[in-house]
Amino acid sequence: MYKNQLQELAQRSCFNLPSYTCVREGPDHAPRFKAVVNFNGESFESPNYCPTLRQAEHSAAEAALISLSSGGAASHSIAARILDETGVYKNLLQEISQRVGSPLPQYTTFRSGLGHLPIFTGTVELYGITFTGEPAKTKKQAEKNAALAAWLSLKQLAQEDTNSTSDHENSDEQEQIRIARALQNYRLNEKSTTPNPNGPSIPFQKKFSISTPRPSSPQRPTLTSYQGIAPPVIIRTAVPVFSAPPLRPPVQVAAPPICIRQTVPAFTAPLEKLSGEAEEILTCDVDESTAIRCLEQLEM
Numbered sequence: 001m002y003k004n005q006l007q008e009l010a011q012r013s014c015f016n017l018p019s020y021t022c023v024r025e026g027p028d029h030a031p032r033f034k035a036v037v038n039f040n041g042e043s044f045e046s047p048n049y050c051p052t053l054r055q056a057e058h059s060a061a062e063a064a065l066i067s068l069s070s071g072g073a074a075s076h077s078i079a080a081r082i083l084d085e086t087g088v089y090k091n092l093l094q095e096i097s098q099r100v101g102s103p104l105p106q107y108t109t110f111r112s113g114l115g116h117l118p119i120f121t122g123t124v125e126l127y128g129i130t131f132t133g134e135p136a137k138t139k140k141q142a143e144k145n146a147a148l149a150a151w152l153s154l155k156q157l158a159q160e161d162t163n164s165t166s167d168h169e170n171s172d173e174q175e176q177i178r179i180a181r182a183l184q185n186y187r188l189n190e191k192s193t194t195p196n197p198n199g200p201s202i203p204f205q206k207k208f209s210i211s212t213p214r215p216s217s218p219q220r221p222t223l224t225s226y227q228g229i230a231p232p233v234i235i236r237t238a239v240p241v242f243s244a245p246p247l248r249p250p251v252q253v254a255a256p257p258i259c260i261r262q263t264v265p266a267f268t269a270p271l272e273k274l275s276g277e278a279e280e281i282l283t284c285d286v287d288e289s290t291a292i293r294c295l296e297q298l299e300m
Contacts, residue, residue, distance in 0.1 A: 001175070002061035005088055006039065009065075015040045018064070020057045025049070035060040069148060089147040092176075093126055096154070099180040102127040105150075107143045122146035127183055129190070130203045158182040 006018050022035045032049040035056035044067060046059035065088060093105045106125045113119035122133045122142030131153060133145030158178040 002058045002065060006037070006061040006064055009068075010039065013040070018061070020060065022053055022056055024053075037061055037064055039064050066148070066152075069144065087144060087147070089151045090144065092151055093124065093147055095176060096180055096183065097126055099176060100127050100184055105147070107146060109139045109142050124150050126150060127187055129183070129187060132203070154179045154183055157186060161185065 003018075010017055019038045020035050021038070022033050024031050024033055026032045032051060033053045033056035034046050034049050035053070036043050036045045037057070037060040042064075044060055044064035046056050046063060048059065050056040050059055069088065090105070097104055107122060108125070109120050109122045111118050111120055119135045119137070120139050120142035121135050122139070122145055124131050124133070124143070124146040131146060131150035133142060133147070133149040136142040136145055158175070158181070161182045162178060
C-alpha cells in the first residue's frame with residue numbers, strides 16, 4: 001500500500017522511482033530486515049526491524065510519506081505539495097470507515113490567533129471518536145494534520161492489540177483489518193465506560209509518542225567564528241569571457257631611405273668614336289670623290 005502510494009507520488013512529481021536498500025540480520029531461521037528508501041535524493045529509513053523484506057520496504061515507504069506530509073525538511077518541495085493534493089491519509093480514513101460500516105469522516109476546523117496571522121486547529125470524527133491534529137496556517141492543512149493524527153493513533157492502537165494477540169501477519173489488507181478491528185474494540189470499550197453512549201462523539205484519550213522521521217542528510221560544515229580582526233579578503237578582478245584583449249598601439253617604423261638613380265632609355269646606343277679622317281671629313285668641306293672613298297674605308 002505505502003510502496004504504491006510513494007511510487008504514484010514519484011510519478012506525479014516527475015521524479016525517479018523510489019529505490020530500496022535492505023539490511024538483513026539474525027540467524028537463518030529467524031531473520032529480520034531493515035530498509036532504506038531513496039526518494040528524490042533523500043533517504044528514509046524504517047523505524048524498526050521487520051520479519052520480512054516486504055514489510056521492511058513498506059515501513060520505509062510509510063516513513064517517507066509521514067515525513068513529507070508532516071512538514072519536514074522537504075515540506076516545500078514539489079513532492080510535498082503533490083502529497084497535500086492527493087490527501088493520502090484522508091483516503092486511508094475513508095477506507096477504514098467503510099470497513100467498520102460507519103459514515104465518512106467529518107472534519108471540523110477552529111480558528112484562533114490574530115486576524116492577520118490565523119491559526120487553524122482541525123478535528124476529525126471517525127466512528128464516533130474525535131481525533132485532533134496539530135495546528136496549521138490554513139484550514140486545508142489543519143484537516144490533513146487531523147487525518148494524519150487519526151491514522152497514526154489508530155496504527156499505534158492496532159499495534160498494541162497485535163502485540164497482545166501475538167498476530168504478526170502483516171500485509172496491506174491485514175493491516176487495514178487490524179486497524180478497523182482495533183477501532184471497533186476501542187469504541188466498544190468507551191461505550192461501556194461512558195454513562196451516555198448515545199451522546200456526542202468521544203474524544204480519543206490515548207496519547208502516543210509519534211516520532212516524525214527526518215530524511216538523513218549529510219552534516220553541514222561548521223562555521224568558524226573569528227574574534228577580533230577578520231582575515232583579509234583578497235579581491236580579484238574578473239575579466240568577462242566575451243571581452244577582447246586590449247588593442248596595442250601601432251609601432252612606428254622608419255622608412256628606408258630612397259635612392260634616386262638616373263635611368264638610361266633602352267633604345268639609345270652609345271656613340272662610336274669616329275676616326276680622325278672621318279671626323280675631319282665631317283668638319284671640313286671635301287669633294288664628292290673624297291667623301292665616297294672615306295665611306296668605303298668605314299665600311300671596311
